[in-house]
Amino acid sequence: MPAAPAGTLAAHRLRLRQSCDIVFPGFRTLSPAEEFRAVADWCEANGVTHDQYGQGDLLAAFEDTVAGLLGKQAAAFMPSGVMAQLIALRLWTEVSGVPRFGMPHTSHLALHEEEAYQALFNFHGVPVGERRRPLLARDLAAVAQPLACLLVELPLREIGGQLPEWDELQALKEMARARQLPLHMDGARLWESRAYYGRSYAEIAAGFASVYVSVYKGIGGIAGAVLAGxxxxIDNARLWQRRLGGTLVRQSPMVATAAMRFEARLGQMDACYRRTLDLAAGLSALPGIRLNPAIPQTNMLHLFFDRPADQVxxxxxxxxxxxxxxxxxEIRPTDVPGWSVTELYVGDTLLGLDNTRVLPYFARLVGA
Structure with a gap:
């Protein structure tokens, strides 16, 4: 029988996922009707009114909250992380006069944005370091060409949520300071990093001239990002946000879905990390499965299966x-023929399920 078209198969799998009583990866996702009812109730309880092109009490309060957590003077809400990071790069290249920036080999800008930094601004992105580990001070030391800034992703998604050790991160900050090179943080999953470091978000972000964080990854808002500095x-970032069409007439719906669960989600991250460590210990004992990293550093990791992706x-x-x-x-092939990989993000669902109720299903994925 011929294989089903990719679009048809993807639609079938989406319906299949939606039909499940329990979804292991991530936090529970509300249906549109549930989400809209929840945000309506929250807005009514908190007296929320609409913003007007980004001006409004809800946005201002949320931006101040995020800026304070990150230890920065100001912050701006934006509709997407792609926009937030392109704006940060634009500003640092304007300051330096150098249309070139450094980034990890597996940066979101390099893999998932259709070369936007080059197509829109004619910037040159310089891969720094090694693709299978976090950036280190010695990687920056090896870059001889001038850079407008160095983008540092904390944690690195494409290598299973890995982080540099605390001393390594401080050494990288010191190296950048000595070179008078601004550091920009791709903190799409920064919220998941505090549990490992045991430090405040402000301590982690100290030494970074600008920081981007997501408010839908981890937090659960319907969309959006915050850029801080x-x-x-931030005044100049708002100017570029307007130029790029990002100052929407109403941004309060996106902000409200993040703000209403922001504190609760941050409060769950420690428990999610502890559950990840426990789950990883169980998974590592299953034949045919390998973990990256072997000991998780955030509440996400990559699982490698000794079995082809289509079979898994x-x-x-x-x-x-x-x-x-x-x-x-998503289960995809790896560079090693016959092996496949998936990303596992541990959210509130797995907090309520112990290993005895979870591990047998992963064993079945590898045919055990």
């Missing part, structure tokens, strides 16, 4: 149909 930097996906789909459990998200 000093007051002048078919088994996942069969489990979903028979047991109503969605065990894993």
């Amino acid at each position: 000093d007051a002048d930097f 996906a078919e088994t996942r789909d069969a489990i979903a149909s028979s047991d109503g459990r969605w065990v894993a998200g």
